[in-house]
Amino acid sequence: xxxxxxxxxxxxxxxxxxxxxxxxxxxxxxxxxxxxxxxxxxxxxxxxxxxxxxxxxxxxxxxxxxxxxxxxxxxxxxxxxxxxxxxxxxxxxxxxxxxxxxxxxxxxxxxxxxxxxxxxxxxxxxxxxxxxxx
Amino acid sequence: xxxxxxxxxxxxxxxxxxxxxxxxxxxxxxxxxxxxxxxxxxxxxxxxxxxxxxxxxxxxxxxxxxxxxxxxxxxxxxxxxxxxxxxxxxxxxxxxxxxxxxxxxxxxxxxxxxxxxxxxxxxxxxxxxxxxxx
Numbered sequence: 001x002x003x004x005x006x007x008x009x010x011x012x013x014x015x016x017x018x019x020x021x022x023x024x025x026x027x028x029x030x031x032x033x034x035x036x037x038x039x040x041x042x043x044x045x046x047x048x049x050x051x052x053x054x055x056x057x058x059x060x061x062x063x064x065x066x067x068x069x070x071x072x073x074x075x076x077x078x079x080x081x082x083x084x085x086x087x088x089x090x091x092x093x094x095x096x097x098x099x100x101x102x103x104x105x106x107x108x109x110x111x112x113x114x115x116x117x118x119x120x121x122x123x124x125x126x127x128x129x130x131x132x133x134x
Numbered sequence: 135x136x137x138x139x140x141x142x143x144x145x146x147x148x149x150x151x152x153x154x155x156x157x158x159x160x161x162x163x164x165x166x167x168x169x170x171x172x173x174x175x176x177x178x179x180x181x182x183x184x185x186x187x188x189x190x191x192x193x194x195x196x197x198x199x200x201x202x203x204x205x206x207x208x209x210x211x212x213x214x215x216x217x218x219x220x221x222x223x224x225x226x227x228x229x230x231x232x233x234x235x236x237x238x239x240x241x242x243x244x245x246x247x248x249x250x251x252x253x254x255x256x257x258x259x260x261x262x263x264x265x266x267x268x
Contacts, residue, residue: 022164030156
């Protein structure tokens with residue numbers, strides 16, 4: 001069941017920190033990746049390219065954990081991800097993330113130069129459990 | 135086989151950042167925990183209490199990933215952990231970590247007040263693979 005994020009957790013996640021995403025490899029060992037993310041309602045929006053190991057992991061097992069830490073303050077979210085391979089959506093979402101982390105000018109330039117040549121994949125995480133530490 | 139850490143990776147890890155440790159739950163889903171760590175030769179030293187979920191995970195499956203990130207600069211280590219339950223060792227190791235992150239005075243005070251009342255567990259990670267991003 002989807003969890004509702006508290007105002008405190010939302011405010012922390014709204015700052016453009018990086019997330020560490022944990023997925024499960026085929027052999028069951030954990031894999032970690034540093035990710036951009038954004039809040040969208042109570043969901044977490046992420047984006048990757050289709051050919052990454054984490055995308056292969058998520059096709060087999062959609063369960064994830066996402067940790068956003070700022071030293072002793074951190075939030076870890078547990079839940080599962082659904083993948084959206086539609087390119088209009090996935091390209092719009094990576095552009096949205098680039099604007100969040102880089103600003104519009106750099107995002108527009110990089111979207112044209114790099115992202116638009118990649119096949120991107122949107123990851124939408126439904127949060128089931130929140131661990132917070134302040 | 136144990137990996138040798140490059141000087142660049144060692145220098146990055148020697149700064150007292152936090153690590154995000156990924157372990158595998160019994161059901162195979164990833165679990166993440168924010169950790170203190172220190173380099174000890176080519177091994178990574180960590181410490182926890184015996185009753186934590188990650189300790190239970192590691193008893194079943196010693197495979198871990200540890201991600202240390204500073205924005206776009208990050209190092210992710212893959213390997214496995216052996217656990218040392220001997221209290222003389224485990225207490226000395228949590229004190230060493232507290233000195234690294236808090237300084238000696240605060241570490242001495244907290245060791246007396248808190249850690250010495252806990253049953254601690256040292257985690258020694260052998261690194262098998264390094265992913266670095268600068």
